[in-house]
């Protein structure tokens with residue numbers, strides 16, 4: 309049985325980028341509903357109930373067809389939101405830029421941090437309807453790692469293809485509509501201020517070390 313993880317900060321901690329009402333609704337209602345629904349779908353299936361959410365999403369082909377879509381959407385929603393809460397943190401500086409190894413990887417993969425932000429925002433604006441934009445770590449043929457942008461519909465996740473996301477941005481309207489209405493671009497601009505780059509850096513380091 310999956311359980312709703314607590315936010316690692318208060319509901320109002322990401323103000324003014326993300327408002328308290330949106331965080332309450334998003335965590336307590338939307339994320340909670342994904343958990344209720346995936347638990348409901350898996351009920352009585354002992355083998356599947358033992359899996360972690362990552363294992364479940366990487367083995368959807370083993371999930372009985374009659375519950376597969378429900379599991380895909382709701383386990384995906386649980387995984388994606390759990391990551392999303394972790395890779396945000398209260399704003400501590402105007403710049404809020406990454407440091408360390410992950411910056412080197414961003415510069416190598418995208419040219420510069422500014423160019424990365426531009427391409428990420430373009431992908432986030434270009435995602436039609438509901439979905440996510442991701443920064444994913446990929447191994448290269450030379451035994452190194454590069455970073456790539458991926459966008460997914462609904463609650464699909466790069467983890468379903470055994471790819472490892474270290475940043476994810478929720479561009480479902482429920483993530484921003486209360487404060488930003490149809491202005492997705494303003495939400496994206498504000499969101500950069502609350503990206504938890506130290507946490508993203510730790511995630512990058514753990515993928516590279518593995």
Ligand code: MN
Nearest residue numbers: 338478480483
């Ligand atoms: Mn969401």
